[in-house]
Amino acid sequence: EAEVAQSPRYKITEKSQAVAFWCDPISGHATLYWYRQILGQGPELLVQFQDESVVDDSQLPKDRFSAERLKGVDSTLKIQPAELGDSAMYLCASSILRGGGELFFGEGSRLTVL
Amino acid sequence: LAKTTQPISMDSYEGQEVNITCSHNNIATNDYITWYQQFPSQGPRFIIQGYKTKVTNEVASLFIPADRKSSTLSLPRVSLSDTAVYYCLVGPMIKAAGNKLTFGGGTRVLVKP
Numbered sequence: 001e002a003e004v005a006q007s008p009r010y011k012i013t014e015k016s017q018a019v020a021f022w023c024d025p026i027s028g029h030a031t032l033y034w035y036r037q038i039l040g041q042g043p044e045l046l047v048q049f050q051d052e053s054v055v056d057d058s059q060l061p062k063d064r065f066s067a068e069r070l071k072g073v074d075s076t077l078k079i080q081p082a083e084l085g086d087s088a089m090y091l092c093a094s095s096i097l098r099g100g101g102e103l104f105f106g107e108g109s110r111l112t113v114l
Numbered sequence: 115l116a117k118t119t120q121p122i123s124m125d126s127y128e129g130q131e132v133n134i135t136c137s138h139n140n141i142a143t144n145d146y147i148t149w150y151q152q153f154p155s156q157g158p159r160f161i162i163q164g165y166k167t168k169v170t171n172e173v174a175s176l177f178i179p180a181d182r183k184s185s186t187l188s189l190p191r192v193s194l195s196d197t198a199v200y201y202c203l204v205g206p207m208i209k210a211a212g213n214k215l216t217f218g219g220g221t222r223v224l225v226k227p
Binding site for chain 2: 004035041042043044045089091093097101102103104105106107108110
């Protein structure tokens, strides 16, 4: 069964350092999402791509977060500089339909900022 | 975008049926109702989706009344492995500008032996 791949699975960093997360969606899924999930809360959408274009980044803290999906396939989410409050699970998901339908999630990247 | 309200937590026992109700009073005509399951340290997993009446698959049933202002996820004969957080989402199949598929706080279901 096709899966959404994410790496790294775990990342520990010190505040003010840069971190990056990578996601490879299911082949053929044009829509890719990055979510942030703080422990005990539901996932919060950070950014949504349709192919290589950003269609929603209204919740992305653009002063420190950036996301790209240059060739419309895999994607990278970067945080620079990391802050203590960025400690969370970063989830990538993909879907066939634009903005709806079934979302397929990866296992996530857990970030701990010290 | 339709806001959803679900119970924070529910306890059950193995073999029982678990019903989780989600309220979405301002659901739009083109909105669908989707439920996800999430285990600790994993991403959410799609369970079921519906628009009206009843939908059933191999793991759950989704009941949607005629006014569509609420929906109920039914998990038959739960086992310990069904202990998870369940999220109800409401939104269109195709995203229009300004819409986003929003997860609420979910319902923590604990299945006891």
